[in-house]
Amino acid sequence: MFYRRAGIRHTSYRSERRLWPLPFDRGLVAAVVVLLLVAPLVVERLYLIGYLMPWIIWSTAALGLNFLMGGAGQIHLGYGAIIAIGAYASTHLARAGVPFEIAALGGGLASAVIGSAFGATALRVKGLYLAMATLAMQSVVDFLITHVPWISGGGQATLTVPPARFLGADLRVDLAAYYVALSVCAVVTLFVLNVGRSSFGRALAAVREKDYAAAVIGVDPFRYKLLAFWVSSFIGGVAGAVLAFCYYRAISPDQFHLDLSIQLVAMVIVGGLGSVLGPFFGAALILFAPILLNQAVGALAAAFGLGISADLRAHLPLVLYGALIMGFLLAEPLGLAKIYDNVRKYFLVWPFRHAPR
């Protein structure tokens, strides 16, 4: 109905491979970008800082994890540690007087180096064993951060992020912080979108489907698995730096524990493995569903005057939250992005059921 495809033709393979060939999709992307750009001007500060910022930053991080899990097929249960490394490395660099632009990249590099070192185990082990190896990484990094005061600033201490500027804009100002987070997210999104249609992306897909089959067709699994860990960890490190400077502004080890890693994996899986859109949907659901459910349960309890116990009141949203995730995955195992894709295709072939002959 909305999608019109008559008259779309290509005179080169380059234009045929463009990201959004259909005018309606381009319009939709443009609309979302405009909405995100004008959001700070129309949205209250509470919503900007409380909802939009975390959504954008967690989406960026989930994009990085999805690059590894969905793109190259390597499971990672220690992504929280990767983000922690990026956050701590960039903060320490900034405290040493390095400007934010370089500190963020430094955080990314530190994550990439350490992440790839642990990722090297992926060359030996797969599946559940890799899950265990990355889980071990999470514990090792948690332990090191907590127990080396030089990193954490003391056992229970909180490390304050020094004032920083990005291209002259003060990151303590919410507006600047928001736009920096948005730009980083945009760059990462464009990168991930484009990798999918490059030889690198196709090599990763080959490794994902079967690593020794990829070796047979001339894709070196060693190289591409390591590269996948490197790139994914770099994105995680930069996301960590953005998290520290634009959102938390003071970091402590307990912000990066295993539950963060699990949350990120949940975002990727609920959103849709291997999809670029998935992390955005996944992050939105994982971040906001508990809040909305909590409010909904509270409002319903108040509206109907139900005398539910405080215990049930606290746990019911969590039960519903779990049911919601299970429901989505039961309805469409490939995640929220696939649900969107199904809806899009429903309209794409309108008024037919499928593209007829």
Added chain:
Amino acid sequence: MNALGAAAAFESRRAAPAGPATLIAALARNAAEEPARVGFREREYGIWREWRWREVLDEVLALAAGFEAIGLRPDEALIVIGDNRARLYFTMLAAMALRAFPAPLFPDTPVEQLTAYIHHGAPRLALAEDQEQVDKLIALRERTGRPETIVYDDPRGIGAYDADGLMPLDEVVARGRQRLAETPGRREELIARAGPDDIAALLYSSGTTGAPKGIPLRHRNVVGGVANATLGGYFRRHEQLFAYLPTAWVGDFVFTVAGGVLLQATVNIPERQETALHDLREIAPTFYLAAPRAWDNMLTRVQVGIADSTPLKRRLFDLFMPRAIVVERKRLAGGAPSWVDRVVLALGELLVYGPIKDFLGLSRAERAFTGGEAMGEDTFLFFRALGIKLKQFYGQTETSALSAAQTEGHVKLHTVGPAMPGVDIRIDDSGEIQIRSVSVIDGYFDDPAATAQAFTDGWLRTGDAGYLEDDGSLVVLGRVGEVVRTAAGERFIPNFIENRLKFSPFVRNVAVIGAGRAELTAIICVDFDAVGHWAEQRALAYGSYADLSQLREVQALVAGVVAHVNATQPPALRVRRFVTLHKDFDADDGEITRTRKLRRNVIEATYAPLIEAMYGGAGEVAFDAPILYEDGRRGAVRRTLRICEVAA
């Protein structure tokens, strides 16, 4: 001459623009006026390759110089055989520049039938599209000595051939470019060589009866014809055309080559015949021409798709489509849609009509035409209701296909519209339609006898029976020669009844028999796709076309179609019995022509036992069906066909 025709002729003389006199001059004008505008666009390996008018002229002149170098002489035919390809069109133009003329042939013509096309214009050279056509031309040369030189466009598979006189088109172009570079001023000389009286193309009559006649269309015929059509508003400048019809058909030559060059259109050529419908959507042409059968197929595609669709989409279609058809019917009857109708149509455009037009690739088709046969009312109304302003046109190869066409606001289903500006139409005493226009040929190629028979003091005798309505609209009934009588003396045109039967999507071909008989019978070929789908939905098992055609349920379905048509016929002219044939009529078996016209004498000879059985009152007939294998061998297979009665 009737008064209306005279007025129109006067109008055209007064208003005719002083355009180029030949297609080559028009091409040179395009290259000068619009050098950067895309003239031809061809899909190759999934993407569209474009030639701007400047490049088209370069290519044509290089081809012309090259063909001159390999011996193409003036007044000589150049056989062009193959699917629609930009370089085939360029070569046709190149031949015209040399004052030779292209003779495009249908690419699916078998070798035996090709021998009919090597006499007129003594073709010594031929251009073949690919290996398949090269093979046929080599076989033709072995039998007849012509053509001496075979130029081929697509070299795939020809590398290992060691036959003499084979040459890739690339080499012709290379030679031509060399010659052009060597002799300054040759370009201009080549452009100026052709004159308006030179033959632009040699086409052939379909050969429904006897050997095909050569029909030479001269530059002044096609230039004049296109000018007439432009005056009538049937053509605009800068159209997007879709070149998918056989190059040997007058419609493709006049609309694609002549119309494209004269009106600076963009000619879009699909990758292959099989991808034409898909490629159509990528182009979304502004001018689209298709045979009634092709429109029927499109309607069937939509209907099958909707029948398979989800409940909501299907309900929306069922809600909006009948409304649009009712409004269109009202509009054709001269009424205006009410404001409620307008709201419904606007909503329907968003929800149903727009998406379907987009799916078909006709969302920009402002000028959509059909012709050659009568069109079913259902199909006609469906597309007009969608908002595609489908119109019927009428013309013969002899008139450059441009004689009459409907005009918006005066569309009536049973007419083909008034004569185009510059075309005079009269009806003689026997009811035959006669035409006089600048677009009508002077006479058949090298055939004074046929010419004398077909022309009477400057008027072309079309052989079609028809009449003019009061508003000047022409009604075509059928061929004059097709009017036959039953034993009781009732006059009828079998084709007229056949067309009405074929309006059903389930009937693909049909031959109505009854000349000199007491009552009418029919041999019916069901449509494999539509009936196959119908059978699948009812869980009826079948393995082949032959199986499907003999299912009792299918025969009952066909009987329903026949009864529906019978209801509109006088009692003496109702089809009483029919058989559903075990195969479709096939041009390779000679039962229909390449343009899908029935060859009645062949059918009556081949199926004589069947016809006798239908009049003999038998319940079924065992019949030795002749089979022509692809390698030319003949065989027979015994089939038992049931004879079905239609309730009176």
